[in-house]
Amino acid sequence: MKLYKKVRTTAAILALSVASGSTLASDQLLNSSYDIARELFASYNEHFAAHWKTTTGKDIEIRQSHGGSSRQAQAIIEGLRADVVTFNQVTDIDILHQRGNLVPVDWREQLPNASSPYYSTMAFLVRQGNPKGVSNWDDLARDDVSSVFPNPKTSGNGRYTYLAAYGYAQKAHDNDTVQVDDFVRTFLSRVAVFDTGGRGATTTFVERSIGDVLITFESEVNNIIAEYPDHGFEVVVPPVSFLAEFPVAVVQRHAERNGNLELAQAYLEELYSEDAQRLLAGFNYRVHNETVQTEFADRFPAVELLSVEQIAGSWENAMAEHFSNGGKLDQLQRR
Amino acid sequence: MTPHRLRVGDQPWVKWSLIGLALSLTTLLLVMPLVAIFVQAFQGGLQTYLDNLLDHYTLHAIGLTLFVAALTVPINLVFGVFLAWLVTRFEFTGRKLLITLIDIPFAVSPVVAGLLYLLLYGSNGWIGRWLYDQDIQLMFAWPGILMVTVFVTCPFVARELIPLMQQQGKEEEEAGVTLGASGWQLFRRVTLPNIQWALLYGVVLTNARAVGEFGAVSVVSGNIRGETNTLPLHVELLYQDYNAVGAFTSASLLAGIAMITLIVKSLVEWRQARQRSRLSEEIL
Structure with a gap:
């Protein structure tokens, strides 16, 4: 029965670690994204955390969910409480409005360039x-x-x-x-x-x-x-x-419930800043910022x-x- | 004069080519992929392997997977013993139906199981809507992962115990009762020693499946890195991410667990066989 005890203690330790991992820290944001964007957002999140710290003085933890974007949308409809979505298909954000009214109907007008901070082809x-x-x-x-x-x-x-x-x-x-x-x-x-x-x-x-x-x-x-x-x-x-757009939106209903509306909005707006656009271009996405466009002109043929x-x-x-x-x-x- | 008839396999060349075929198929289908996992994982050398292994998200995935398994096994152990005891020691209407129902998780595809849970507990589901109002998050968090894992693994223990307990009959327990044993004494002293190896076998299978479950978990996980990503999901994620070496590193862990499972399973089977032969000797 010694083994039993051991298993029990291990389970307890693990339970504690998992539970503490999921308790809410002060500022937390969940970004639901498409499956090949992990490195991109790992890098952007670092940038944004620093930006948030200097502007508000607060620490922030950004959690990432990655998967096929249609499936991600489905999960959000079923209750995955993402604050923002950064997808690679416009239709997958449209569906968030159609099923469950999670984003406003005019979500494409909330941010510049039809809510698409970067694009590809x-x-x-x-x-x-x-x-x-x-x-x-x-x-x-x-x-x-x-x-x-x-x-x-x-x-x-x-x-x-x-x-x-x-x-x-x-x-x-x-x-x-x-x-x-x-x-x-x-x-x-x-x-x-x-x-x-x-x-x-x-x-x-x-x-x-x-x-x-x-x-x-x-x-x-x-x-x-x-x-x-x-x-x-x-x-x-x-x-x-x-023109392959990479649309983003605040999942209004979830962000409101999580008390994250302001943070979520800021997270997406920062994507349009020059530094962030440079970072995006570094991951081979085309961006709208003209300074960055000139810098990367040789990488993106007309x-x-x-x-x-x-x-x-x-x-x-x-x-x-x-x-x-x-x-x-x-x-x-x-x- | 009857002509000498050869049975299949009597001719040495038949026998050897059949053995050769079986061996090469086994090598091709089972051994090679297993070896390939480790070859790929160590492609970048030991240091890369360790870097990938000690990655924050990989460690968390390992922790979550073990945590879910550590909860699933005791839950299904109790459930399985209880169920097996119920259907082998009592006669009641619906007993046959109950035995059939135990197999539901085997009969439905794990993805369907995940979707069923999502339909019930997702924020648009019957129970989910109420949970949403209470601010309780089951799906897309570890409780959801635990729930579907318990579901897909719940037949293993019961399935192992039922045939054995049927074969053993209830005479020994009845004798215990007449000698004045309490319920707990009966279980500890009579039932448990009789079923311990089958029970352990069921536990090993439950654990293996709990660690490796992909389909059902992927539906309810929400794929949040460092939070709801189990090891099998992590493998897929890394692979989608063009990090093949990282994916194979995590896969090598799963393969390692699988091999340990096989070893334990063989040991248990050996003990079980011994017990069974002892049992039949006693009967004789």
Whole structure:
């Protein structure tokens, strides 16, 4: 029975440590974010904590939750008491308003640049030396080029890629629906594998060596190159691509309840400060601050960015018209 | 004259190729991935391994995982013994139904189990709405993780005990009662010694599953780093984060726990077999 006692004491110690970890400190904030933003926010939180200390003299602890952003939104609706959300999809914040009125309907007007402090675009990752000479979206419709990107049905990343190709085709074919559809149909038929998420697509491309081009966020392409330095991958940013916004919002109902409204607001506003924008650019996200833009000019090639409004009218339209069951995506994929 | 018939496996080449096939499949499907975990984890050398291991969030994930297991095991131990005792020592209507119901956690997918708890206790759920008004947070905090872990592991102990207790019958306990043993004495002196190895076996399985549970926990965890992130969730998080070495470091811990479990399990099985053979000798 000696073992019993030991187990009991260990459990007690652990219980204490876990319980004390979750007791509320004076200033605490929970940020619910998308899954590949951990390092970004680890770094930003440090910046913000210092900023908060100098402006208010208070210490602050920022907790992070990371996951696929649709799932994160779902958790918040089910009761995860996040004060702020920093997502990679506008629709996932919209749903917070639609189900449970957790954010106000005009959340996009609460902060500058449609509440999107930074943005990115879809870029190509090609194998060493770019052997297939890929430079633009029309190359991806060539029959000797195969591409890899996540399934637009299950992944925001995939939806952006689909819309980017669609927007490119609209421009190239002067909005001629038949030609646009033809192009996108060919483009989709050249996809080697549709993985469910960005990470899966990366594994397919890098570790299983499938496909000539991996399409993903520009910000992520650089992370992949850094993670696999021996492969000699290269980035190609096409001249036309999609404006991928990274929207943020205060989860008003939760922040109010947690007594964090002011802090939450300040946390998001600080993202627009020059120092924070520089930090964001350091993680390969494009930012709006002009000084920082000039500093990082060589890292971000000029690209014409098409917004979802230009391509499909609005996110709501895009979802209904393109991604719903039997929508355009399904029609174009039918072989 | 009857022709000499060969049974399958009588010819040496059949036997050896079958053994070879089984061995290579085992190596390919089980041993190689296990080795790969450790190879990947130590890819950056011992120092990197230790750095990843001693990372604040990894340590917290280890602590939380052990904490949940340390609560789950005693809860299900008591529950399992109670249930097994109930269905093997008493006759009542619904007994068969109860035995079937014990298996529900095995029958439903863990993700579904997590969602069920979320539907009940999430802030839009029946009980959850009331909890929200009382400012009690169960889901997306450690109590929620504990609840689903208890749910998915609750059949293990009972499942191990029921067949054994059925086989042993209640004669010994009845004898104890006639000799004037109290309820507690009966349990300590008669029931427990008879079931101890099966019980331990159930505990080992419960513990292994509690430590490794991913699906149900991932639904109710909320993935808050340093707070509700268990070790299996931590592995996924690190992997999504392009930190493969870190992910495999945490995975190597889980693999280590799994191997310890296997060793303990084999020991217990050996003791159980001994007990069983003793039991049958006594009957003979």
